[in-house]
Amino acid sequence: MTSYRQPGTVLTDHRFTVPLDHAHPGGEQIELYAREVVAADRAGSELPWLIYLEGGPGFGARRFVGQQAWLGRALKEFRVLLLDQRGTGLSSPVNRQTLPLRGGPREQADYLAHFRADSIVRDCEAIRPQLTGGAPWTVLGQSFGGFCATHYLSIAPEGLRTVLITGGLPSLHASAADVYRAAYPRMERKVAAHYARYPQDVERAREIAAHLADHETVTPGGHLLTPEAFQSLGIALGGGDGTHSLHYLLENAFVRTPQGPALSDAFLEAAQSALSFAGHPLFALVHESIYGQGKEATGWAAERIRAEFPRFDARRTLAGSGPLLFTGETIHPWHFETDPALRPLRETAELLAARTNWPVLYDTARLAANEVPVAAAVYHDDMYVDTAHSLETARSIRGLRTWVTDEFEHDGLRAGGPRVLDRLLALARGEV
Template identity: 45%
Template sequence: MNIAQTLSDIIVHKHTFSVPLDYQQSPSEQISIFAREIVSVENQHKPLPYLVFFQGGPGFGAARPVNNSGWIKRALQEYRVLLLDQRGTGLSTPVNAVSLSYLNASQQAEYLSHFRADNIIRDAELIRTKLSANEPWTILGQSFGGFCVLHYLSAAPEGVKEAYITGGIPSLTRSADEVYQATYQRVLAKNADFFKRFTDARTLVDNIAHHLYEHKVYLASGEQLTVEMFQLLGINLGMEQGPEAVYYLLEQALIDTRHGIEVNPLFLHQFSQFLDYNTNPIFALLHESIYCQQSASKWAAHRVRDSYPEFHYQPNKPLLFTGEMIYPWMFNQFEGLQPLSAAADLLAAKKDWPELYNLQQLANNKVPLAAAIYSEDMFVEMQYSLETAKQVANLKYWLTSEYEHNGIRMDGEHILDKLIKLNRGHSLR
């Protein structure tokens, strides 16, 4: 299917492809993959090469463009951009409790095991043969999209002409436990910075935590807002403008009424908009598996948290926010995750995850690869990124403290332009 649309300064073509759920099985159940192709108005009739964008996550659909701006503006100068809804996200056979309700827990876990980077790249390769006349194309990955890029260069480098990564160079060999040991340390640093910047935030946070500990408070969805759920707001501390958004939310959390201190309904409404676990369950179900190769995660973030007792809230103790961690209790507290709790346990126990990276192939990589590494990134350990950079041939990187993890969303035109110049041998000065 190919449907054309016109937005502000860009022409859009909507594509839908049928692909196997399991590429290792024939015949296999088929699922649908959606991709949005965009091209600038002035270039719409030119035979430009493709640039494919791999979204961060896992479990989030590609951006929905409204005009020719940001990194897309830079890319459209010389490419047709393909915004790929990775399998299970957006319009690509969505995964959620409703769509999986016809399966039992074991069947759900088996189904979900096919939604990692390896099959995302198999989908991309199938689509390339249909759209690009089998010519190699350029790929760009943000965050988890960078994991996809390195798998692409491991498994199907012949399909790639140039590659770019922003905020997402993973370790090729380290376990989920090692990743979270480093992650908790970075989250501690982000907490310290947050409470230093906003001097009354400590009082606001501790008052809210104490109130939630002493009273049962319910969100509009009917879910109880627990202290542990409140701590999850910390995922926003690692984003550009995230700390500011969290602080302004905290400011209006509690109100003084004739009946005493109550939680502001406005806060309860806005709180749910800061977290994506109900709307994007793949993020919770498969997040730890992106680090697993022939090993089980065994709820790594939950276990490693015991090494950092400062994150365990107690009354009259300062509360700290957590970060990009998934905990088993979330599958009891979030309404959209509850029906998938048993499947989540099975996925956490799964030991036979396939290898994601071919170390020899990457050591001999011939595809030009440029990456932006953010030294202050809360989500991706800088030292692990630099470690990987030494293991991948033909990789050039730009190390900067200018941006947080979502820098491409805030200053994408500048960031992508720098990476293109870096990949092509131009000076970054």
Template identity: 45%
Template structure:
């Protein structure tokens, strides 16, 4: 294992120290598979605590396929964490500065090589990376915090290496550990329909504007600023914002300004088209599109679950004259036909969608007898992580306590992180007190 550290810098009373590790691509066969990935993390500590022997807290980002936050101030959940921890912001493998996955970095591989390489970027290997780093740093135990998919990673950590953990804090990220992926998407589509109803009831003009935009896309060739054709399916994907506090409002304000007059004829404005392009994170973070469904797979194939299950909800299959409904975070095979930077990865995506030998991500028996204090914020109205499935998982776990609230959407940690983490730390301390 190679380790490299860069010079530190200071910002808002915090010391930022960058570290890089060279770790095995395939932990199950690293003696015969020489490939490695570079894994980056940034360690943060308050300047007044630089010389103190504080415990570590590792942050697992949501996604999959997105890097850890790049904080510019001592605020939010980070402010609370730094009161008692050194914080590690881990760029999960394939993201940020950790051997990032883009068409530039894997475009030289053939589809089978791409699929094989990408198959090593799920939560199990993310956790193995973290565990390898812990051992190298000679840290006896550390605490973890996981947001959304980061919470999925946390349950994998609790399954694989529970003896390495002081505590686990999870926000909006308690998955089902036993259900089939199709169950997940049935629940997600129902929740998305609820969010559509709320949005169109709240903004009376929104349906008219959305239908007008959809008709424009059906009747006219419309191109985004990157030269990509803009379709109704892509427009529907903008409903992902319904799961975030402030998202519906932002979308509505964009809808209001979607059209401009050109020589007496309305057309979609450049500003609106540029906004749409900016929301297509798959273009810059393809790992999300490629592996999102696999995060629900254990010894079974996804077979494009969201695409298949969608046929049970015809409201989402838009046609002219019907009211438009937005979808959400679902991933579809047409992504790899329409989105420019995903087109070269289509064959690999098809291989991974058919892959049925994904290993287990969770150890049900280990989680049942879990002794690590685990405190979770679960959001009743969460659009992405089904609340009923979260409760089901929590009931099957040992030493788990949940704060179940309708006060926040999925991005509660970003909106009110200091309060949320404070609450979770107090809950975990209560669990320790009665152990």
């Protein structure tokens, strides 16, 4: 272990070895990385543990500097563990460079089947006794981290002191198709709100999409920018300042050149940065798999269900006069053609999309008998996680208390972290 200091904090790096498949603990092992953080003035104190599970899937835990965001509030009473979930950050990272070590696409897909919430929770339970001496800990789950926390309540509540969830109460039963059938209308509402705020973007978005339809456009980093890829910039609309960042990106789109109007290098660079999965390819690879339960394949659900909402067809929109609709947190087969970080993994992604026999993630009977204090922030009309699904799940978990708010978008824990965490702790403790 290595310890070091940042302003107001002491950090310690931890590395653990866990089974790839927890059903076969004697088999292949993988490495996990986690960063312990404690307030500098309490470094020698006996403190309860809080483990943070990042959203995603596919993102490593945030790299804080000092007591940023919600971390400062947590450090008032907890020793915090920032876990890089398996496949992310420094925990046996998954990408186009490392996956060929597994073999071909079939072997890669079989490997990635072990990177869902069920395996992540088993990882947590494997490392918890090494840190807490066997005592239960508090889990803070953001977005997909909340999906993991809900699974944790289903299979190992004895390891939990308290559960806090922000924007991450999953449906217990919905298929991937059900999730996206609920998502497209939310995306449309977010786009309508964006255009109401920035009406000049209606024509600008159409102009950009039309240019992309007529000109093959490749960014300086090799990303193929198609009308559909351009539409997926709408993922920003799920965050509190996303509408503003999208507007500023669009206003910088065109420059005059000797050959006529062209998309600017600045726009192409910014679009590539927003669209690239180079830093989090696991998000694209297993995104729909996180909803798999039972024998039904996810089958590129977002792409299939998109056909039920023809207003999202960019080329059809360009043939008419309506506004171009941006999309949100959806993964499509063409992502593995347009993004150079994903192209080598297209066959692997196809095999995951066709995979059946996914383990069931949630034990409804156990959740109905829950005794662990649970509090969840549910963001009204959350772009990424359906509010109706979340509230249905909240009613299915005994004792869970919700805070439903439209003050924040999906990134409330980042945007208002100390206040959000303080509210959830108070709810879980029955103080409000």
